[in-house]
Amino acid sequence: MSDITKQSLTELVENIKNKKLSSTDVTKAFIQRSEKSSELNAYITDNFTLALDKAKKFDQNPNLDLKLPGIPMAVKDLFCTKNVKTTAGSKILNNFVPTYESTVTENIWNEGAILLGKLNCDEFAMGSSNETSHFGNVQNPIDKNLVPGGSSGGSASAVAGKLTPITIGTDTGGSIRQPASFTGIVGLKPTYGSCSRYGIVAFASSLDQAGPMAQNVKDCALLQEVISTYDPKDSTSIKFKRNHYSKELTKNIKGKKIGIPKEYRVDGMPKEIEDLWLKGIQYVKDCGAETIDISLPHTSYALPTYYIVAPAEASSNLARYDGVKYGYRAKGENLIDMYEKTRSEGFGAEVQRRIMIGTYVLSSGYYDAYYLKAQKVRKLIKNDFDDAYKKVDAILTPSTPSSAFKIGEKTNDPVSMYLNDIFTVPVNLAGLPGISIPAGHDTKGYPLGLQIIGKAFDEQNILNIAFAMEEKINFKNKITDWWIK
Amino acid sequence: MNKKNTEFLINRKDNQYEVVIGLEVHAQVLSESKLFSSSSTKFGAEPNTQVSLVDAAFPGMLPVINEFCIKQAIKTGIGLNAKINKRSVFDRKNYFYADLPQGYQISQFKDPIVGEGKVILDMPNGQKEVGIERLHLEQDAGKSIHDLDPQNTFVDLNRSGVALMEIVSKPDLRSPDEVNAYIKKLRSIMRYLGTCDGNMQEGSLRADVNVSVRPKGSKEFGTRCEIKNVNSIKFMQMAIEYEANRQVDLIEEGKTIDQETRLFDTKKNETRSMRSKEDAHDYRYFPDPDLLPLEVSEKFIEELKNDIPELPDDKKKRFIEEFKLSPYEANILVSDIDTAKYFEEVVAKMGKNKDIKLAVNWITGELFAVLNSKGLEISQSPVSAKNFAILINLIKNGTISGKIAKTVFELMIDGDKDPQKIVEEKGLKQQSDPKALEALIDKIINENREKAIEYKQGKEKLFGFFVGQAMKASGGKANPQLINEILKKKL
Numbered sequence: 015m016s017d018i019t020k021q022s023l024t025e026l027v028e029n030i031k032n033k034k035l036s037s038t039d040v041t042k043a044f045i046q047r048s049e050k051s052s053e054l055n056a057y058i059t060d061n062f063t064l065a066l067d068k069a070k071k072f073d074q075n076p077n078l079d080l081k082l083p084g085i086p087m088a089v090k091d092l093f094c095t096k097n098v099k100t101t102a103g104s105k106i107l108n109n110f111v112p113t114y115e116s117t118v119t120e121n122i123w124n125e126g127a128i129l130l131g132k133l134n135c136d137e138f139a140m141g142s143s144n145e146t147s148h149f150g151n152v153q154n155p156i157d158k159n160l161v162p163g164g165s166s167g168g169s170a171s172a173v174a175g176k177l178t179p180i181t182i183g184t185d186t187g188g189s190i191r192q193p194a195s196f197t198g199i200v201g202l203k204p205t206y207g208s209c210s211r212y213g214i215v216a217f218a219s220s221l222d223q224a225g226p227m228a229q230n231v232k233d234c235a236l237l238q239e240v241i242s243t244y245d246p247k248d249s250t251s252i253k254f255k256r257n258h259y260s261k262e263l264t265k266n267i268k269g270k271k272i273g274i275p276k277e278y279r280v281d282g283m284p285k286e287i288e289d290l291w292l293k294g295i296q297y298v299k300d301c302g303a304e305t306i307d308i309s310l311p312h313t314s315y316a317l318p319t320y321y322i323v324a325p326a327e328a329s330s331n332l333a334r335y336d337g338v339k340y341g342y343r344a345k346g347e348n349l350i351d352m353y354e355k356t357r358s359e360g361f362g363a364e365v366q367r368r369i370m371i372g373t374y375v376l377s378s379g380y381y382d383a384y385y386l387k388a389q390k391v392r393k394l395i396k397n398d399f400d401d402a403y404k405k406v407d408a409i410l411t412p413s414t415p416s417s418a419f420k421i422g423e424k425t426n427d428p429v430s431m432y433l434n435d436i437f438t439v440p441v442n443l444a445g446l447p448g449i450s451i452p453a454g455h456d457t458k459g460y461p462l463g464l465q466i467i468g469k470a471f472d473e474q475n476i477l478n479i480a481f482a483m484e485e486k487i488n489f490k491n492k493i494t495d496w497w498i499k
Numbered sequence: 500m501n502k503k504n505t506e507f508l509i510n511r512k513d514n515q516y517e518v519v520i521g522l523e524v525h526a527q528v529l530s531e532s533k534l535f536s537s538s539s540t541k542f543g544a545e546p547n548t549q550v551s552l553v554d555a556a557f558p559g560m561l562p563v564i565n566e567f568c569i570k571q572a573i574k575t576g577i578g579l580n581a582k583i584n585k586r587s588v589f590d591r592k593n594y595f596y597a598d599l600p601q602g603y604q605i606s607q608f609k610d611p612i613v614g615e616g617k618v619i620l621d622m623p624n625g626q627k628e629v630g631i632e633r634l635h636l637e638q639d640a641g642k643s644i645h646d647l648d649p650q651n652t653f654v655d656l657n658r659s660g661v662a663l664m665e666i667v668s669k670p671d672l673r674s675p676d677e678v679n680a681y682i683k684k685l686r687s688i689m690r691y692l693g694t695c696d697g698n699m700q701e702g703s704l705r706a707d708v709n710v711s712v713r714p715k716g717s718k719e720f721g722t723r724c725e726i727k728n729v730n731s732i733k734f735m736q737m738a739i740e741y742e743a744n745r746q747v748d749l750i751e752e753g754k755t756i757d758q759e760t761r762l763f764d765t766k767k768n769e770t771r772s773m774r775s776k777e778d779a780h781d782y783r784y785f786p787d788p789d790l791l792p793l794e795v796s797e798k799f800i801e802e803l804k805n806d807i808p809e810l811p812d813d814k815k816k817r818f819i820e821e822f823k824l825s826p827y828e829a830n831i832l833v834s835d836i837d838t839a840k841y842f843e844e845v846v847a848k849m850g851k852n853k854d855i856k857l858a859v860n861w862i863t864g865e866l867f868a869v870l871n872s873k874g875l876e877i878s879q880s881p882v883s884a885k886n887f888a889i890l891i892n893l894i895k896n897g898t899i900s901g902k903i904a905k906t907v908f909e910l911m912i913d914g915d916k917d918p919q920k921i922v923e924e925k926g927l928k929q930q931s932d933p934k935a936l937e938a939l940i941d942k943i944i945n946e947n948r949e950k951a952i953e954y955k956q957g958k959e960k961l962f963g964f965f966v967g968q969a970m971k972a973s974g975g976k977a978n979p980q981l982i983n984e985i986l987k988k989k990l
Contacts, residue, residue: 107558116559211561329783330603330783334556338654381783381784
């Protein structure tokens with residue numbers, strides 16, 4: 015079946031359950047396509063041989079009651095996977111093989127899925143273009159030499175390029191939604207505390223959240239339902255009533271109130287983004303929802319706040335990579351020398367930059383002016399959303415201020431790179447769920463996404479809105495398979 | 500140097516200096532598992548056998564608070580008469596060291612779990628109150644071992660993540676003796692509560708000692724130096740004496756004292772500069788985003804309060820009132836929980852017709868001597884409280900004399916034997932039959948007629964001779980009181 019890789023997750027699950035396809039058929043198909051797609055550089059580590067063995071084993075005694083029966087799936091290389099190398103896109107973890115499994119991936123394998131491999135990402139998830147990975151750039155399947163976004167660039171590329179039926183990424187400031195937008199797929203950042211952080215290489219602990227990246231909203235809902243569990247191993251995991259998101263998915267959003275925040279109309283926003291947003295407003299109206307103009311007054315402070323809080327936490331989270339216990343170690347004259355060489359050689363430039371920023375903002379004498387103030391602003395940003403949600407059920411914004419850019423275009427201008435996250439970071443700072451859905455193309459034919467932001471723990475609502483809009487938008491990704499020879 | 504027992508002043512020419520001491524005591528929480536992981540905390544295991552992925556800071560590992568450690572800290576706070584903070588925050592204290600796997604220690608900085616409190620010290624010239632500034636919870640680091648290899652340092656992470664309570668005193672201590680009393684009191688309270696075993700040899704209790712000096716009578720504090728990680732009371736006292744004198748010498752020479760961190764060299768008996776204030780670490784404390792602020796309810800605290808046993812101060816008061824002990828005796832018995840337990844068990848086993856004074860004298864005398872000579876704790880006493888009580892009763896009811904009791908006690912030590920049986924088997928029962936004793940004394944007087952006459956003529960010293968002869972003739976078993984009475988009558 016040559017069209018296996020073109021099927022959505024939902025279709026594949028159905029076909030395996032109906033025994034029209036075996037796990038081996040599906041796994042083989044995705045392995046073959048992945049092998050032909052090395053030019054995308056989406057994988058850091060493949061697990062093809064083992065995956066095929068597992069698929070065969072699954073077929074011998076298939077448990078078809080599972081939610082992901084025999085489905086092969088590659089995951090971002092930030093999730094620790096037992097006995098499979100986990101690098102976080104960094105040289106410093108290039109030799110690291112965990113003896114344990116992250117809760118989120120454990121949940122996925124428990125529902126019958128099979129690990130295809132580990133997907134490329136920005137080093138320690140720090141980046142918006144996948145260019146900070148120690149393992150090289152990832153190509154966007156949309157066009158040659160186009161970035162797939164980041165940090166879950168490998169994940170986005172692999173789903174858009176159909177190297178995996180679906181995947182999971184992590185989102186600290188937009189790392190799921192921005193690459194989803196750049197590659198024309200669906201990406202959900204769940205509410206902070208919805209998915210366990212146990213076993214995920216930490217970037218910024220108060221912001222990090224794992225989430226699904228999928229070809230469509232229904233697939234996304236199904237995976238969210240699998241990965242979101244309360245986990246006592248993560249003290250920030252939250253107990254709340256988790257829906258059967260895919261079962262409860264509905265296109266009926268009549269009467270829903272959708273907020274349109276005026277502060278997201280930023281200076282210099284390309285007209286095509288503006289137009290896309292207006293189109294989005296029309297779509298939700300067409301679905302029977304009502305749009306309301308709202309204000310999120312502290313939006314402009316979100317990016318600077320984020321670039322204090324995230325590096326501060328990162329500078330501390332990354333202190334454990336010191337060459338003593340695991341990972342890369344450089345030779346040194348003494349302990350300090352070993353530390354300095356290990357960390358200078360093991361971390362890339364962007365990671366070092368953020369460690370420096372984080373160390374600075376936490377230093378005595380600067381703490382109050384930066385970190386403490388940032389925490390206060392963060393609270394104000396959260397209050398903005400709380401106020402808005404007194405009037406509306408969800409908020410609609412563009413996902414990114416532009417479409418995907420060329421590889422190398424912004425590498426020497428970190429601030430312009432950081433600006434990519436302008437619409438996504440407020441959501442992380444407030445701990446809210448946000449979903450990016452493909453909503454159109456720019457003049458170059460590159461995909462553009464719209465973001466729906468929900469109330470905390472209200473994933474079902476934004477999935478429903480996305481589901482309804484998806485039908486109206488009827489987006490088709492323009493992918494030519496240019497990388498396959 | 501010393502004036503009264505507790506006043507510790509340093510004299511130089513015309514100047515007298517007072518020493519101001521504050522302690523940061525690190526007390527290991529008595530708990531089966533670590534503060535944020537389920538690894539064992541047992542002392543003395545093979546290196547790196549009690550290390551979880553969390554303790555070794557593997558990527559993606561997260562801390563989960565051990566509720567038992569929280570309870571232990573709150574109980575200790577209650578024992579220190581301190582304010583329990585319903586909301587406290589765990590912070591990261593960032594620094595690099597090979598035995599600190601996370602690259603930060605999880606501690607509490609701005610919002611500790613326990614606030615201000617106080618402890619009362621019994622000093623020879625009265626009671627002294629020492630303020631407690633705070634108590635916070637933190638993780639211990641691992642251990643770097645530098646002397647196993649000429650080239651390499653080895654790291655043992657067994658201790659990494661073990662829960663510590665840092666108990667910070669106010670700068671209320673004024674002498675090495677007060678430091679001694681303070682540490683012993685803290686230890687005593689925590690052992691009563693079962694929150695820390697106080698074992699200094701195993702490192703369960705260690706302290707950073709802050710020392711400054713000032714002219715006697717001055718209200719302002721001098722510049723302080725912190726002596727890091729001193730692990731015995733004796734060393735603390737030695738370090739304070741050395742450090743205070745060093746600072747006084749500097750002042751006398753017109754030099755200034757640098758605020759710095761110092762180490763105590765136990766071999767040379769001196770403190771040495773470790774790092775100056777300028778080199779002090781910038782720990783970049785910030786709230787640990789992996790842990791939510793810790794909130795405890797009033798109910799939770801109340802339940803723990805109900806769980807607090809009688810503490811040394813209350814027990815002492817009760818002993819004085821109930822058993823008519825002197826404050827000195829009561830202090831000795833309550834300062835160590837196991838001694839108090841032993842004593843109370845002896846009292847209970849002695850039954851109705853008990854002689855508590857006698858029991859106290861025997862515990863603090865004979866029993867302590869045996870424990871000392873054998874290097875045993877009272878909890879390991881070779882004589883059980885039950886048999887000890889029987890022995891005291893045997894003395895009390897006249898079955899054996901105090902002197903014979905000592906012989907019996909010696910025999911009891913080997914295998915915790917029943918003193919009653921020893922007395923029967925060895926025929927050590929006191930002779931209290933007046934007729935038999937009269938016959939015995941008649942015989943002695945007959946055999947020593949001349950001495951009896953000399954006694955009658957006024958040589959009263961000879962009375963002792965007759966007592967001795969009578970005791971000897973009875974094999975030491977004669978009731979000495981009866982012997983005295985009969986001799987007085989017959990001579």
